[in-house]
Amino acid sequence: MSTFEFLLQGLVSASQPMNLVYALIGVTLGTAVGVLPGIGPALTVALLLPVTYRLDPTGSLIMFAGIYYGGMYGGSTTSILLNTPGESASIVTALEGNKMARAGRGGPALATSAIGSFVAGLIATLLLAFLAPYVVQFAIQFGPREYFALMLLAFVTVSSAFGDSTLRGLTALFVGLAFSVVGIDQLTGQARLSFGIPDLLDGIEVTTMAVAMFAIGETLFIAAQGFRGPEIVQAVKGSVWMNREDWARSWKPWLRGTFIGFPIGAMPAGGAEIGTFLSYATEQRLTKHPEEFGHGAIEGVAGPEAANNASAAGTLVPLLTLGLPTTATAAIMLAGFQQYGLQPGPLLFATNPQLVWGLIASLLIANGMLLILNLPLIGLWVKLLTIPKPWLYSGILVFATLGTIGANPSVFELGMLLAFGLLGYVMRVFGYPIAPVVVGLILGPLAEQQLRRALAISQGDVTYLFTSPIAVVLFVVAALAFIVPLILRARGRGEVLSQMAANED
Amino acid sequence: MKQFFLASIVAGALALPAYAADYTIMAPAAPGGGWDQTARSLQAALQEEGISGNVQVVNVPGAGGTIGIAQFASQQKGNPNALIVGGYVMVGAILTNQAPVTLADVTPIARLTGEYEAIVVPASSEIESIDQLIEALKADPGAVSWAGGSAGGTDHIAVGLLAKAAGVDPTKINYIAYSGGGEALAAILGSQVTAGISSYGEFQSQVESGALRLLAISSDERIEGVDAPTLKESGYDVVLQNWRMVAAPPGLTDEQKAAVLADVEKLATSATWQETLKTKGWADTYLAGDAFEEQLAKDISATETILKDIGLVK
Numbered sequence: 001m002s003t004f005e006f007l008l009q010g011l012v013s014a015s016q017p018m019n020l021v022y023a024l025i026g027v028t029l030g031t032a033v034g035v036l037p038g039i040g041p042a043l044t045v046a047l048l049l050p051v052t053y054r055l056d057p058t059g060s061l062i063m064f065a066g067i068y069y070g071g072m073y074g075g076s077t078t079s080i081l082l083n084t085p086g087e088s089a090s091i092v093t094a095l096e097g098n099k100m101a102r103a104g105r106g107g108p109a110l111a112t113s114a115i116g117s118f119v120a121g122l123i124a125t126l127l128l129a130f131l132a133p134y135v136v137q138f139a140i141q142f143g144p145r146e147y148f149a150l151m152l153l154a155f156v157t158v159s160s161a162f163g164d165s166t167l168r169g170l171t172a173l174f175v176g177l178a179f180s181v182v183g184i185d186q187l188t189g190q191a192r193l194s195f196g197i198p199d200l201l202d203g204i205e206v207t208t209m210a211v212a213m214f215a216i217g218e219t220l221f222i223a224a225q226g227f228r229g230p231e232i233v234q235a236v237k238g239s240v241w242m243n244r245e246d247w248a249r250s251w252k253p254w255l256r257g258t259f260i261g262f263p264i265g266a267m268p269a270g271g272a273e274i275g276t277f278l279s280y281a282t283e284q285r286l287t288k289h290p291e292e293f294g295h296g297a298i299e300g301v302a303g304p305e306a307a308n309n310a311s312a313a314g315t316l317v318p319l320l321t322l323g324l325p326t327t328a329t330a331a332i333m334l335a336g337f338q339q340y341g342l343q344p345g346p347l348l349f350a351t352n353p354q355l356v357w358g359l360i361a362s363l364l365i366a367n368g369m370l371l372i373l374n375l376p377l378i379g380l381w382v383k384l385l386t387i388p389k390p391w392l393y394s395g396i397l398v399f400a401t402l403g404t405i406g407a408n409p410s411v412f413e414l415g416m417l418l419a420f421g422l423l424g425y426v427m428r429v430f431g432y433p434i435a436p437v438v439v440g441l442i443l444g445p446l447a448e449q450q451l452r453r454a455l456a457i458s459q460g461d462v463t464y465l466f467t468s469p470i471a472v473v474l475f476v477v478a479a480l481a482f483i484v485p486l487i488l489r490a491r492g493r494g495e496v497l498s499q500m501a502a503n504e505d
Numbered sequence: 506m507k508q509f510f511l512a513s514i515v516a517g518a519l520a521l522p523a524y525a526a527d528y529t530i531m532a533p534a535a536p537g538g539g540w541d542q543t544a545r546s547l548q549a550a551l552q553e554e555g556i557s558g559n560v561q562v563v564n565v566p567g568a569g570g571t572i573g574i575a576q577f578a579s580q581q582k583g584n585p586n587a588l589i590v591g592g593y594v595m596v597g598a599i600l601t602n603q604a605p606v607t608l609a610d611v612t613p614i615a616r617l618t619g620e621y622e623a624i625v626v627p628a629s630s631e632i633e634s635i636d637q638l639i640e641a642l643k644a645d646p647g648a649v650s651w652a653g654g655s656a657g658g659t660d661h662i663a664v665g666l667l668a669k670a671a672g673v674d675p676t677k678i679n680y681i682a683y684s685g686g687g688e689a690l691a692a693i694l695g696s697q698v699t700a701g702i703s704s705y706g707e708f709q710s711q712v713e714s715g716a717l718r719l720l721a722i723s724s725d726e727r728i729e730g731v732d733a734p735t736l737k738e739s740g741y742d743v744v745l746q747n748w749r750m751v752a753a754p755p756g757l758t759d760e761q762k763a764a765v766l767a768d769v770e771k772l773a774t775s776a777t778w779q780e781t782l783k784t785k786g787w788a789d790t791y792l793a794g795d796a797f798e799e800q801l802a803k804d805i806s807a808t809e810t811i812l813k814d815i816g817l818v819k
Binding site: 043046139140141142143144184185186187188189190191198199201202268318322323324325326348408409410453456457459 | 541545564565566568576604605650655656657661679682683684688690691692694695698710817
């Protein structure tokens with residue numbers, strides 16, 4: 001049978017009434033847990049594994065797929081409305097999305113995120129179906145030096161994307177990098193900066209830091225203003241739906257986000273966050289409205305959200321073709337496969353085509369179901385913002401704390417949450433951007449480990465880094481991304497840049 | 506608002522551990538890993554067999570299980586209804602992290618399952634046998650890069666033991682640590698490193714499809730269905746099992762300990778558990794009570810020696 005016939009057959013099996021019910025349960029549950037910081041899709045799937053033991057393999061995998069995609073949707077909802085990214089991949093969404101929500105444009109922000117996720121999920125799932133065996137061949141070409149070059153590119157593009165002051169952005173980035181070296185060094189197994197505290201041995205949890213800096217810091221900031229602060233939150237201004245301009249400004253970021261997110265998700269050590277960072281930086285460079293970035297630009301929500309969902313589908317490439325789980329959720333889905341005696345790997349497409357195509361088809365169905373479930377809810381979600389401020393922020397505090405405790409039941413973790421919340425508050429007061437701290441915490445260890453691995457393999461020979469074509473291309477792009485804006489700025493004080501953006505189409 | 510309340514109820518249900526359980530099993534790792542899967546399989550089997558009516562699993566991730574074990578030993582002291590899952594990785598992690606709470610602070614009950622270490626090379630590699638690999642290692646230890654799981658973990662220890670058995674200075678080995686066998690697998694398939702080492706299960710499907718060449722396995726005797734010599738028969742005296750166990754809190758009375766032992770034995774011999782082992786591809790290496798404690802003591806002292814030899818523990 002051809003790929004296409006397999007996919008059709010999968011769609012038929014996934015659209016049986018019972019399987020549709022499983023998909024609905026999955027997406028609803030996934031959205032619910034995605035909304036809560038700390039309780040991610042991984043924990044939910046783990047909790048459900050024993051429950052689904054009695055279901056048939058197709059049914060339970062369909063449910064897991066629903067939870068997986070649903071979690072991504074839910075995470076962006078809280079990022080946009082409450083500025084509390086529940087997972088690291090939706091941090092970037094909070095940057096522009098929350099600004100939009102504050103300006104009464106929460107509806108369009110949620111809509112572009114939902115539709116962008118749908119579009120990205122659809123394209124990426126199709127890419128997964130037709131290209132998985134080829135994509136994986138490309139992905140495993142990425143060794144330590146290629147990853148290091150990719151991280152360097154991420155640093156260069158992202159560091160220019162923070163706030164109005166480069167110096168302040170870089171300061172915040174280095175604060176994050178400093179925090180990122182805490183814990184056991186993965187390459188030598190030795191503890192660094194842990195001061196004998198066992199809880200610090202695994203480093204600082206990204207979600208704890210993100211929730212603290214964004215949610216707790218924000219709450220403290222608002223509380224400190226008391227009644228003097230201006231009423232900045234405006235629940236709805238204009239339509240809750242996207243207008244013509246929103247559509248026009250969204251569709252290209254969706255597509256670009258998809259094609260950035262999918263390959264990065266497919267890389268065994270990529271991570272969904274990197275795609276969202278790169279997408280955000282790309283949109284910021286290409287936009288015709290650079291002045292809106294940092295104040296609620298719709299492109300800054302559309303691109304990263306699409307990248308996030310595309311990389312979720314990308315994650316399934318190594319899982320299905322190599323049996324290689326690259327995220328916690330994928331690891332538990334792998335356990336789900338094994339529960340039925342299936343061993344994902346190079347032979348799975350050949351030995352169990354019905355199941356693989358059933359899963360891919362159910363991803364398509366879950367994706368459509370999420371759009372149907374989420375679009376009508378937008379009107380309801382934005383009403384959250386009309387809750388009186390004291391209630392809303394005390395609610396956010398409760399959720400942030402509950403989520404942290406749920407993910408990591410330890411008093412020390414709670415202490416860190418509060419300490420980083422204070423740090424977030426102080427940084428806000430003095431006008432430093434928050435996001436680079438979290439970005440540094442995520443990118444720092446990745447860049448460091450890959451560089452050291454590369455140098456260990458070459459036994460200290462630095463030229464090894466530049467002997468791979470892929471790495472060289474990435475290094476050159478990174479160098480250009482660093483130098484070109486400098487030259488342009490020196491020559492035309494930015495005029496050329498905006499000219500370029502205007503001539504873009 | 507309704508969704509919000511609903512969501513908060515879900516959150517409450519997921520976040521708060523219930524205390525009405527017959528057994529509470531701590532998995533000292535994040536959901537998804539081997540220990541978590543072991544704990545959740547135990548949960549299912551204990552309930553299925555009617556050994557325990559209601560079993561809860563609690564995840565306390567971090568630092569190779571040392572955070573979980575510290576919390577377990579202090580909070581569950583004397584509680585005959587608490588269990589913790591653990592494994593060989595803990596032995597090394599406790600030593601390298603200089604953890605204040607060690608396996609001596611809990612009551613080991615039984616070893617349940619184990620996996621052996623497999624040494625592989627990519628199919629495109631010129632190396633055809635374990636002897637060729639060792640020759641290359643002897644010629645220039647630094648030029649042979651090994652990809653495996655975390656530093657000081659089972660995979661790293663296995664390479665150290667192998668180098669030592671082959672007469673190569675273990676401090677000279679070029680071990681590239683990845684966060685797990687899976688991530689290492691990608692590096693091996695991409696020919697980024699000379700050889701790879703991890704539990705056989707991590708490599709099994711790649712070996713079967715012909716993408717990886719299996720050179721040797723660290724079991725005592727050849728394993729049925731695994732087409733490779735043991736290290737031992739190849740002349741390198743290394744036998745290493747990455748086992749998983751279950752332990753009880755400290756401070757139990759002899760009767761309480763006997764009761765837990767009886768429950769675990771009932772579980773280990775049950776049809777449900779045997780079925781679980783089969784579907785998960787886990788070997789049954791059940792060893793309980795005093796025999797297990799004796800083996801554990803041996804493992805700890807051997808591990809301490811090799812970690813000192815590699816230079817990870819001073």
